[in-house]
Amino acid sequence: EPEVTQTPSHQVTQMGQEVILRCVPISNHLYFYWYRQILGQKVEFLVSFYNNEISEKSEIFDDQFSVERPDGSNFTLKIRSTKLEDSAMYFCASREGSGSAQVLAEAFFGQGTRLTVV
Amino acid sequence: QKEVEQNSGPLSVPEGAIASLNCTYSDRGSQSFFWYRQYSGKSPELIMSIYSNGDKEDGRFTAQLNKASQYVSLLIRDSQPSDSATYLCAVNRRRALTFGSGTRLQVQP
Numbered sequence: 732e733p734e735v736t737q738t739p740s741h742q743v744t745q746m747g748q749e750v751i752l753r754c755v756p757i758s759n760h761l762y763f764y765w766y767r768q769i770l771g772q773k774v775e776f777l778v779s780f781y782n783n784e785i786s787e788k789s790e791i792f793d794d795q796f797s798v799e800r801p802d803g804s805n806f807t808l809k810i811r812s813t814k815l816e817d818s819a820m821y822f823c824a825s826r827e828g829s830g831s832a833q834v835l836a837e838a839f840f841g842q843g844t845r846l847t848v849v
Numbered sequence: 850q851k852e853v854e855q856n857s858g859p860l861s862v863p864e865g866a867i868a869s870l871n872c873t874y875s876d877r878g879s880q881s882f883f884w885y886r887q888y889s890g891k892s893p894e895l896i897m898s899i900y901s902n903g904d905k906e907d908g909r910f911t912a913q914l915n916k917a918s919q920y921v922s923l924l925i926r927d928s929q930p931s932d933s934a935t936y937l938c939a940v941n942r943r944r945a946l947t948f949g950s951g952t953r954l955q956v957q958p
Contacts (some may be wrong), residue, residue: 763953764945774893774937793940796854817930822892835881838946840892 733757735841743847744813751809752844753825763806764824764838765798767791775824780806794840813848820845853940853949858897861955870952872938875919883916884923885937887951893937897923919936930954 736755744750758762765777778788780798795811806825810817820843828836854873862868870884881900885893898914899921901906911924921940925932935951 766946773950774939776945776947779944780946789945817942820892837883837895837898837940839895840885843892 733759735823735839737821737841739844740842741845741847743849744766745847746815747812750810750813750846752810752821752846754806754808754841755804756806756823756825757839758804760825760827760839761829762786762826762828762836763800764810766822766824766840767819768822768843771801771817788849810846813846815848818846818848831836850948852947853938855936855949856909856954857950858953859955860952861957862909862928863957864928864930866928866956868928868954868956870923870936870938870954872919872921872923872940872949873919874921874938874940874947876940876947877879877916877919878897879940881918881941882912882921883939884910884921884930885939885948887937889935893939893948896936897900905944925954928954930956930958932956 738753752826763780768774776789778792779786797809822843823841824838826836875932883898884896887893897912905912908924913922933956935953937951938949939946
């Protein structure tokens with residue numbers, strides 16, 4: 732069964748360092764997302780990506796964050812200068828559908844990357 | 850007012866009983882509604898989607914939607930200890946899902 736895969740599963744980084752989290756969405760999906768979940772808190776939307784550009788972002792997704800689809804399969808989240816409060820589980824998700832159909836499509840999540848900033 | 854509200858629980862039910870999980874949402878323009886299950890330290894796993902008022906059944910799970918009351922629920926019949934997890938309600942109006950904080954379900958053997 733197709734699945735969203737994320738690497739690495741766990742990343743430890745020093746405050747101020749750059750990290751890149753990687754995701755391979757399901758192959759026929761068109762919409763890609765990053766969410767994060769701070770320990771004990773709810774899943775929060777960061778950014779959505781469609782047709783090689785950001786389609787929506789939350790207030791959390793500030794200038795230190797960027798996303799990219801460098802090739803036909805990978806989807807990455809870069810955090811330029813990590814802070815202690817960036818420590819969280821980061822989930823990538825993907826959905827089928829285009830245009831208005833996207834809102835009805837089911838989103839499937841990867842297993843997550845646990846980011847620890849020390 | 851929170852966009853998606855769920856009782857945090859824990860909701861404790863005996864094995865074999867029906868577990869009833871509830872969710873309310875604030876945005877009347879929401880178009881699609883999802884239930885996810887999340888085990889501790891794991892990612893959300895899709896259980897059900899529902900788009901129209903009424904009930905939708907899939908195996909032991911039944912999702913119910915009432916758009917007039919802005920209410921979504923999930924019933925789990927014949928609850929098993931393996932159903933013990935946090936259940937996340939997610940609502941979609943624009944491009945992304947908005948999640949509730951989840952209800953922790955404990956099924957007692």
